[in-house]
Amino acid sequence: MKSRMLMMVLVTAAVVLVSWLLNSGIVSLFVPIAMYLAMAQGWNLLGGYGGYLNLGMASFFGLGAFGAAIAAVNWNQSLPVALLVGAVVAILGGLVMGLLSLRLRGAFFAIFTFVSVFVLEAIANTVGITHGALGITLPTFSSLSYNTLTKIWFDAFIVLGLLATVVVWLVERSRWGSSLVAIKEDEPAAEVLGIRTMRVKLLAFLFAALVGGLAGGLYAYQQQFIYPSTIFTDTVTLQVVLMAVAGGGGSWLGPVIGTPLVMGISALMRLIVGSVVVFGNGIPAQLELIIYGLMLVAVGMFLPNGLVGLVKRWRGRSATPAATSERLEARGA
Amino acid sequence: MSEDDTALLAVKGVSKRFGGIEAVRDVSFSVARGEILGLIGPNGSGKTTLLNTINGVHRVSKGEIYYNRQPIHNRAPSWLLRQGVARTFQTPRVFQSLSVLDNMLLPTIETGLRDEEAIDRILESVALKEKKFWTASQLSGGQQKLLEYARALVSRPRLILMDEPFGGVHPEIKAVMQDAIKRASREEQVTFLIVSHEIPDLLQLCHRVACLAEGQILAMGTAREVTADDRVVSAYLGRRYEQHA
Numbered sequence: 001m002k003s004r005m006l007m008m009v010l011v012t013a014a015v016v017l018v019s020w021l022l023n024s025g026i027v028s029l030f031v032p033i034a035m036y037l038a039m040a041q042g043w044n045l046l047g048g049y050g051g052y053l054n055l056g057m058a059s060f061f062g063l064g065a066f067g068a069a070i071a072a073v074n075w076n077q078s079l080p081v082a083l084l085v086g087a088v089v090a091i092l093g094g095l096v097m098g099l100l101s102l103r104l105r106g107a108f109f110a111i112f113t114f115v116s117v118f119v120l121e122a123i124a125n126t127v128g129i130t131h132g133a134l135g136i137t138l139p140t141f142s143s144l145s146y147n148t149l150t151k152i153w154f155d156a157f158i159v160l161g162l163l164a165t166v167v168v169w170l171v172e173r174s175r176w177g178s179s180l181v182a183i184k185e186d187e188p189a190a191e192v193l194g195i196r197t198m199r200v201k202l203l204a205f206l207f208a209a210l211v212g213g214l215a216g217g218l219y220a221y222q223q224q225f226i227y228p229s230t231i232f233t234d235t236v237t238l239q240v241v242l243m244a245v246a247g248g249g250g251s252w253l254g255p256v257i258g259t260p261l262v263m264g265i266s267a268l269m270r271l272i273v274g275s276v277v278v279f280g281n282g283i284p285a286q287l288e289l290i291i292y293g294l295m296l297v298a299v300g301m302f303l304p305n306g307l308v309g310l311v312k313r314w315r316g317r318s319a320t321p322a323a324t325s326e327r328l329e330a331r332g333a
Numbered sequence: 334m335s336e337d338d339t340a341l342l343a344v345k346g347v348s349k350r351f352g353g354i355e356a357v358r359d360v361s362f363s364v365a366r367g368e369i370l371g372l373i374g375p376n377g378s379g380k381t382t383l384l385n386t387i388n389g390v391h392r393v394s395k396g397e398i399y400y401n402r403q404p405i406h407n408r409a410p411s412w413l414l415r416q417g418v419a420r421t422f423q424t425p426r427v428f429q430s431l432s433v434l435d436n437m438l439l440p441t442i443e444t445g446l447r448d449e450e451a452i453d454r455i456l457e458s459v460a461l462k463e464k465k466f467w468t469a470s471q472l473s474g475g476q477q478k479l480l481e482y483a484r485a486l487v488s489r490p491r492l493i494l495m496d497e498p499f500g501g502v503h504p505e506i507k508a509v510m511q512d513a514i515k516r517a518s519r520e521e522q523v524t525f526l527i528v529s530h531e532i533p534d535l536l537q538l539c540h541r542v543a544c545l546a547e548g549q550i551l552a553m554g555t556a557r558e559v560t561a562d563d564r565v566v567s568a569y570l571g572r573r574y575e576q577h578a
Contacts, residue, residue, distance in 0.1 A: 175442045178435050182428050189426035192388065194414035194443040194488065 024147035034157035040255035041164035042211030046204035048249030051184030056113030060212025068217030090213020121232035135227025248308025347396030371535035374545035419490035475506035
């Protein structure tokens with residue numbers, strides 16, 4: 001365990017170091033990948049392991065972004081304090097949403113979380129503290145060059161992403177992880193076994209809120225200008241869910257594989273399809289959503305357990321129960 | 334001191350209604366410590382509903398349930414497990430993607446009774462120790478029933494509610510489970526309430542048997558008394574079990 005943790009620290013340090021050796025143009029391509037890795041891991045605990053389709057990641061992202069922006073602009077707080085405020089706002093929002101929605105199951109939970117994004121967008125567009133539809137412009141870091149800032153934001157997102165990955169990795173090997181899997185497979189039976197399912201689900205939901213809130217806060221600072229319709233948007237949720245499930249929800253490795261894969265395919269498709277004009281100019285304007293939607297349908301049809309699930313199935317077919325047993329024993333299950 | 338005062342489980346006038354249907358009607362009985370009580374009856378007679386009501390899966394519509402002289406009706410299943418009430422299901426509800434060991438560890442998450450030596454002993458008693466690291470999906474249906482029973486024992490329950498534990502199970506596995514139940518009852522004073530259609534098995538396993546029909550207790554007593562009862566023969570058995578009685 002300690003050696004694996006040390007390895008994760010070394011990997012993080014190496015990625016950070018490499019980012020400072022590369023051209024900032026290249027690093028800028030990886031900033032959204034790092035951000036979405038964190039978000040997808042945040043989603044993964046309840047969505048992937050627990051089987052609760054949370055379509056409200058954009059709510060946490062938005063609460064974190066506006067929480068941080070309000071703290072920075074309205075209350076003149078420093079970046080760390082603003083990020084902390086954003087995270088706390090997202091967690092409080094997650095607590096309210098979780099207490100209201102986690103007694104619902106299946107499509108009802110998914111609909112509740114999906115609708116939360118639109119409700120929060122409407123509120124953010126209306127209330128004065130968020131500056132309404134005009135949005136908020138955050139303080140600039142004029143002493144730092146664009147190149148330096150790009151690398152700093154990448155490092156911040158990648159550290160968040162790798163920390164979230166470590167947490168998910170640890171949970172996967174813990175009783176909490178087993179509880180989440182039990183909830184996914186048969187929640188009433190898990191309750192009969194004494195598992196306090198509401199508490200387990202709420203903790204996983206709050207983890208999503210924390211990571212989403214921190215990512216939102218960092219994003220607000222990185223963009224320097226946010227307004228409700230670009231933050232509380234279903235595109236954010238759709239991307240997060242797609243990245244996690246394409247790689248393999250319910251596995252720490254899933255988002256690590258899925259995030260760069262989906263971003264890569266999406267960029268490629270934009271290059272190829274973007275040059276084709278179909279039905280005038282309307283289609284290219286919504287191209288990103290169309291691509292993500294099609295990819296989500298394709299994953300649902302052909303890779304329901306993601307790439308990790310595909311590999312597991314292939315290994316499962318070729319393994320005898322005894323071989324599987326040895327593998328589990330070696331894992332220290 | 335009345336029988337109810339010494340009983341581990343006392344069900345008093347319990348009814349369970351689903352809309353216009355009364356699935357369980359004014360049922361009263363008690364089960365002593367270490368006793369194995371069989372519950373028989375035709376399909377739809379309310380046996381599983383009664384188990385679900387005792388187990389907190391359903392709220393009682395009327396009546397009271399006492400466990401260890403403490404009222405437990407309408408308490409959550411997770412709370413009941415911590416008090417020592419465990420449950421198995423008609424179709425084994427083990428977690429397919431978890432290993433046998435991980436399945437066994439689940440009840441210890443809240444009870445904190447993690448004792449891997451005890452888990453090994455329990456798995457050995459149901460002949461599953463060698464398969465400790467197999468995933469549950471690799472077990473046969475009968476072995477999954479054994480795993481579910483073994484998992485119920487992990488939380489050191491005083492009362493186990495079992496729904497059709499012997500249905501569709503290979504005779505060898507059935508024998509292993511029956512031995513384990515008898516041993517737990519005799520040596521550790523674990524109390525069992527077993528719903529089953531396997532009459533011959535219940536006759537040789539249970540101290541007493543109750544027959545439920547249309548949500549009411551039709552007859553209750555020793556296996557010999559109940560299977561000889563004309564009302565039970567007429568409502569459920571169809572013939573007398575002379576060879577066992």
